[in-house]
Amino acid sequence: MNTTHYPSQVVFESPETHTLSVIVDNEPGVLARVVGLFSGRGYNIESLTVSETEHEAHLSRITIVTTGTPMVIEQIKNQLARLVPVHRVVDLTVNGRVLARELALIKVKGKGDARVEALRLADAFRARVVDATTESFVFEITGKTDKIDEFVGLMGPLGLVEYSRTGVAAIARGPEPM
Amino acid sequence: MSRQMTGAEMVITALQDQGVEVLFGYPGGSVLPIYDEIFKQEKIRHVLVRHEQGAVHAAEGYARSTGKVGAVLVTSGPGATNAVTGLADALMDSIPVVCITGQVPTHLIGNDAFQECDTVGITRPCTKHNWLVKSIDDLPRILHEAFHVAKSGRPGPVVIDIPKDVQFATGTYVGPKNISHKTYRPKIKGDMEAIRKAVEMIGKAHRPVFYTGGGVINSGPAASQLLRELVKTTGFPITSTLMGLGAFPAEHEQFLGMLGMHGTLEANMAMHESDLIVCVGARFDDRITGRLDAFAPLAKKIHIDIDPSSINKIIKVDVPIVGDVAHVLEDMIRVWKQTQPEVDKKALDKWWKKIDSWRARKCLAYRGSDEIIKPQYAIQRLYELTKKKDVYITTEVGQHQMWAAQFFKFDEPNRWMTSGGLGTMGYGIPAAVGVQMAHPKSLVIDIAGEASVMMTMQEISTAVQYRLPIKIFILNNHYMGMVRQWQELLHGGRYSESYSEALPDFVKLADAFGGVGIRCDKPADLDAAILEMIDTPKPVIFDCIVDPAENCFPMIPSGKAHNEMLFGDMVEDIGSVIDEKGKMLV
Known part of the structure; x- marks a missing residue:
């Protein structure tokens, strides 16, 4: 029973697992921003790896495996892209390759x-x-x-x-x- | 321009180069070098607040009433943590604020030094972005980048945390250039394909409604003008969120009033029964949508927003357009003129007849009184007596805020400053300080409640110090009115901790602060008292004693749909409107 002031969550879609590649500036706090985004907005992290991939350009690549409805996955990608040090967010699962x-x-x-x-x-x-x-x-x-x-x-x-x-x-x- | 200077000098030089005229702040150990630079110059006026939360709200008020970036300077530790509420408020309402915080010297960071806190850690989720400046070499770039991030795209607050040794260090200052940020590039122009599709849908709609929000205000005055043009060209009805009031003139016949939880019947019913919603710079917030699975069931939706993450977050839309409101509306109007869509006039007439039938319900009606001042009446009189003037309104949060939104009519954008997203009690006084700093000759009124006022009333002292004649118009009902209303509706009238006991004598309080106090408790005296307030060239606390039992209607109880509204004149005992089962569900 919902006893809060807020409307209960309406779920239309079933959850999917997606693998996201995120290219970020390798600067202090960038991982905290990404992880904080997931915890703050209640998204799942099933796996998260991060490592510098282009030393000269100060770029790191974060690979995130996450689960959510298609609407939530779209939100996650948009929210990640909104972080200032994020260069690109690519959903590797979308093209199935x-x-x-x-x-x-x-x-x-x-x-x-x-x-x-x-x-x-x-x-x-x-x-x-x-x-x-x-x-x-x-x-x-x-x-x-x-x-x-x-x-x-x-x-x-x-x-x-x-x-x-x-x-x-x-x-x-x-x-x-x- | 590049020259050698200290970090503290860089801060002040950068603020000047960014066009900052007013800085709201409070000194402390970790920002003393910057305060020393403030002392040595005259271009930037510093406003000493009484609490750091007030500094950020004042900067918000300044920003919202001018369209410029608000600037804040506070010290480390408690200075930064006190600012957090203001930053969260600015983030929720997309207000551009640059907040500079002092930090302990770099070699002490992490040592639990005196007045140390993890400022970037604490403010990370309540800012658009933040920086800890560890080297003087990074400082000029970060200072300019901060202004760019704060004001471009979807605006928001940013924090620059500057350790004290960096403030003392000497480096090369570089002025602002047209920086192209390597990652941050908000999309300004909307996709033309989507815009053409949108115009086509608008042309074919039978029961359309414009649903507009704070994005129109944030986009600048041009956006409001373009919105007016488009709405008048189409002849469609328009409603606005709390944040968007003023973008379209409230007295105009096409304006349905505010929508949402305390919106008008005509606005909410128009949303519910429409076949096309054109959302312009609004974000389908839960106060707007009510029950999601019953939200505008028949409507196609067009959503214009500069923030891609606002789109499809809560409501799936049919045509998303990512871009700045002014740019997108300009393109829409151009396409409209090119294609000259044939609007179905007959359908639109029928739609307006239906809307008129909802209007005839007079949902904002309340029972007047000769004995006691009704809060709605107080706002109506305040509006009537000030509408010919150059007036800016701020509010606190609660019933008075909703009544102000319902009964005070705004003609222009940037005239209405209220804490919409975060709902911060105590916003109104410091915001009014900020507005009055920007508009010294204007009439600035904080429509307030007696409980909210108690949260930041120390800023009256700021108003007195800088001779800011703000008017604090308190609708004093001796209750946290909105809390009391919910307790009446949902908790069996058990008014747990919502009575404002031991209130100060507001007239004496005003006197003690060096302002002027006015009290009024009779409807017959109200006009004269309001005029006296307007004519007083000093800060005024107006203690307007109103009906303590009045509730704010109409209302969509949480979790209900737009067509399930409650009205003030439904029954005598409003507590019986929602049955026991409903109380559990809401």
């Missing part, structure tokens, strides 16, 4: 059969061993988000200790820049 990858480091501890099984699965998922002791491995895996989810899920019963993920980096297919 998005390449998205993330990297994860996964620590697994175990002996005997579990250890062998973990190594076999790692091979199947093309994960590399980047650190090993007699009772542990650290795997490095890259791929789409769901592939990494899958691999982490499989490691669970085989002695998963902890893991660290980079979040999504994304780019459009084909020869053209965004």
Whole structure:
């Protein structure tokens, strides 16, 4: 029951997940502006990565995976574009030619059969061993988000200790820049 | 022009180069070098406020009544945090303000130094943009960039946080050039394809209405002129938001009055039953739309706005036009003249007949009295007795604000200063100070409530110091009237904490501040008292004792549609209009 003074939210559309690429000036506070915008306006962030991409031009690229109705996604893009240090906002999902990858480091501890099984699965998922002791491995895996989810899920019963993920980096297919 | 100077000198030089004549501020440890430069010059007049919130509201009043950028100077820590309400207010109402804050020296930032706060962090969500200047080399560029960002596109407040060591440092000053910002480039001209489509739709409409807002005022006087031309050419009805009052003359027969929660029946019904809404510089705010799924169900919508993020935010529109109102209207009028669309006169006549039937309901009617001053009557008399004068109105927030919007008629833009988006009680007195600074010879009246006045009344002292003869016209009903009204309608008449107990004697208060106090509690004495107020060449507090039980109608209760309005003359006991279930739902 709505007991506020404000009209209840009217939802006409179902939510979609979009991957946005945002080119920003690499200046202090720019990430805080982007993150503050999302928290302040109640938008979702599923993944956010940021790194300087053009050192000479002081440009950084922020990749954001977010979920919302088409109207909310349009708002997010417009609100991002309104920030003064933002150069461009491109919705990579719109043309459907998005390449998205993330990297994860996964620590697994175990002996005997579990250890062998973990190594076999790692091979199947093309994960590399980047650190090993007699009772542990650290795997490095890259791929789409769901592939990494899958691999982490499989490691669970085989002695998963902890893991660290980079979040999504994304780019459009084909020869053209965004 | 480039020459060597200190950071503090740069601040004052840049303000002068940007055409700033009045600076509202309050000194403190972190801005002393800048205050020293103020002391050494005479071009910029500094107005010493009594609280930093007042400085920003005064700058807003100055900006809104002149179309120029308002300038503010405050110290670090509490100076900056006190300014936050004003900045949030300016952001919500798109008012151009440049606020310079002092900061502790760069080597102390992050050390919890005395009067340190994370000013850029705190003001980030309540400014259009902000800067922490860490090097003297960046200062001149940022100062000019700040003015550019504040006044261009959709205007708004900006903050420049300047550490004290940067104010002392020496560097090369560069004057303002025609800067082309590397990322910030607001779109001014509307898309011609969309404009042609819009004109075509306007030509074919049978039940059209113009819905206009603060964007018309912000776009400048030309926008108001063009709007008048377009509205008169088409013969369409026009309504305005609270922020847009004055863009179109209120006494004109095509004007339906304000729309929204306390708008007129004719304006809201015209929106509800229209087949085309032409939204010009307004943003479909929740006070306007009411229940979203019942908002203008039959209407196609054209939306002109300079801010792309205003479009399709709340209401999906059919033809969005991103651009400055004046530019877009100019193009629309040109296309209209070229294409000469054939308006369906018969349909339009029928539409006006329908509107006249709503007008005949006289939704603003109230029960008059010989015994006690009705607040609506007070505003009507204030309007009648001042309308031939050069008058500017500011308001506080609450019932009096809505009555002022309903009963005071504006002919021109930039005459009406009110806190629309944020709804800041205490806005009116400092805003009036700012307006009077810009227009020393004009009559500046703050239409106020006794509760709002208590929030920023220290600025009366500012008015006295600078001999600003502002008039504070208090509709004193001894209640936070709008709170009381909602409690009556929605909370069973349990008036929790909304009674203004222990009010000061406003006449003595005016006297204590060095102004003039006038009290009036009889309708028969009101005209003479208002005339006395107008003729007093000093700040005046007018304590107008009004009916404490009066409610502000018409009203669309929150969450209701435009055709579900409440009227003052519906029933004796308004508390019974909304049933128990409705009270829970609203």
